[in-house]
Amino acid sequence: MALSQSIQKDEILPSIHCSTFTNTDIIAYCSDPPSTALNAIPLGRYGNSVIPLSDQEVVKYGPGVYIEEYMNLQRAYQLLDQSIVRVPQPYRFFQNGDFGYIVMEYMKGTVIGEITDDSHIEKVGKALEHLSSFRNPKPGPLGGGVSRGLLWSEGTTTEYSLYGSAEKLEHWFNRRIKHNNLSLSFQECDFVLCHLDIAPRNIVWLHGDSxxxxxxxxxxxYPRIFEWCLLDIFRGRDGPFQDLVKKTLEPLTEWESANRQLIEKAWANSIRYHFPPTPPCA
Structure with missing residues (x-):
């Protein structure tokens, strides 16, 4: 049975697993979803959409949905202690033209617009501490590919993949510092699991306040300081949230304190200036 035939207009889907539906079914459903589906998930609109497929699954889709996010979800779901931080189980990724689609577990809960409660802030801090306990010898997305997101100027390092190379990571930042006497080296850094978009809109509070x-x-x-820098860069966007979360984190090391401003300077310059693709020499 096609997805469009399983639901009457303005009704949420019943308890049906996504394996029942083909990619074509899901594409057709997303092209004209019922209004109740559009309003069912209280997440902000940032170019992509998230709507329920059933009472068990949702689909995230849009021009900014990529395979790297699906692979990040897969690895995070496998690694993380679900008693500390929950992660939606990913089921499927596919591409249709410029749109990517991720089908994943429906995490029913509440999104709090401004998080200031001490117990909530403490749980966010513990989640970040847990993430940073996972290390990798080389930087990049959890499943490989192109680094994407807020730290990388226009949302992506499409000029070249940084995956697996501290030298490429240094090259990307040092080009954007734009200072002959200043540079970053990540050779002595630990690369830890970072989320890099910690904000109230990306936290769902589930039953039992998990x-x-x-x-x-x-x-x-990435270096742990990247998580701190993103909290710095977007300080005040969600009230005191960023400052409160930073207070729960371990103090910066000497290297992190010395290089924090350079990382944020590179980010700012990547917004102000255009940098033609010039990957480092192999």
């Missing part, structure tokens, strides 16, 4: 992190598009193994 925490679920969504939107894993930016995640990867």
């Amino acid at each position: 925490l679920c992190l969504v939107d894993w598009a930016s995640a990867g193994y």
